[in-house]
Amino acid sequence: MADPFIEVDFAQQSKAGQGAPGDVFVSKRLTQEGGLVCVLADGLGSGIKANVLATLTATMAMKYARSDMNIRKVAQIIMATLPVCSQRKIGYSTFTIIDIRSNGQIRVVEHDNPPFVLLHGDRVQRVSKQDFAIETAGLGLRRLFYSRFQAEQGARLIVYSDGISQSGMGSRSMPLGWTDPSTVGFLTNRVRSAPDISARQLCRAAVAQALNNDGHTAKDDISCAVINLRTPRKLLVLTGPPIDKTRDKRLGRMVAEYPGRTAICGGTTANIVARELGRSVEVDLRYIDPDVPPASRLPGVDLVTEGTLTMSRAAELLKNRTDPEQLRNNAAVQLVDAFLQSDIIEFVVGTKINEAHQDPNLPVELDIRRNLIRQIVGILNEKYMKQASCEFI
């Protein structure tokens, strides 16, 4: 059976009135070994100062964790190196390091963050942890928890900062805050009512609830990351006519046989596929956007858009991490939405140059479409932890 796909997403709400979030979450895929490493760090205080402390911690943790060094040693080095507040006797930042391999083996090191939650379906899985006390010069013992376990497909690992579990503190309904048990209860309820809930949806739901607990003014930085071991959601994106017509048939077959959702970006490409499938494309004029051409409908294909303009806008939205749900509903937004709801995204790029907007005398490397796709693939992989690739035909 194929390795599950590791879907990671992160949601955050900065403390009200602060210019920068004091919680930092970083994640990187391990391209060679398969799997990934992520770190959640909560900087002491709030605002830009906390952000710097958290970033320092997270970056350091990430660098060491990605090396072959023993993960406990990594944590010890970090704790020895990073500054500690001598008055309050606590570190300037918390951290949780998660190392997860594609075979489902997970190792977690925690220091001063709320404990991580491991769910299988809607059931909480208890994990035994080793408790280490590390002597730090002149500041006594600081605690570190280390756990190592095997997770299966369908498992979810959730980490969050205390902005989540302490949300609502002092309010009449939650004098002690949301608390860890209630937070866990919320998460399990969500999974129970939507067993296929994505990492993206779950972390955003948790942050939204915590913000709600705080009366819509975040009392602390609220951060939540979810790692979901899932069967990948696949998306096929066709864009551009193939270099020669003999390959047109292949496009039609690809769409018909694809085990996942399909999208076509480009009028000519859509017409080719429509012809091969014996169907017709209809432009949807229900929503007209001043900058992005309207999407179309083609039975058998989930989304049909225009090519260059739409993909340029989509690339911009992805780069700026703009949330598609908060925008007008044009074809570029729909495309970004399709990307974000998928795990494996396969671009098939036709290399026939469109003479209407490219000088055929320019070298092929300057092809607008090709470079745009390369850019989008890069952003999807680096920024969104997707598995995007492209094939040229």
Added chain:
Amino acid sequence: MTKIEITICTGTACYVMGAGRLLLLQDQLSDRQLQQVEIKGCNCLGLCKQGRYGKAPYARIGDEVIAEATPDALLAALKERLAEWEGD
């Protein structure tokens, strides 16, 4: 009476040259005119590559191609056609 078909190209070149405005044509039509016309979009009329039709954005009214189309130009072409119908 069969409706007069206006097809507006929503392809890349046409959209860059202002096809978006053309799609809002129906806002400029009277109720009566709206009943007699059908406005459709087409993801590619294939005219920009041919060069001999003039510049984008393109629209087609019946069999006639209108290059460098503007809402006013389409409106004028539509009125002309409707007058023809009425004249008969």
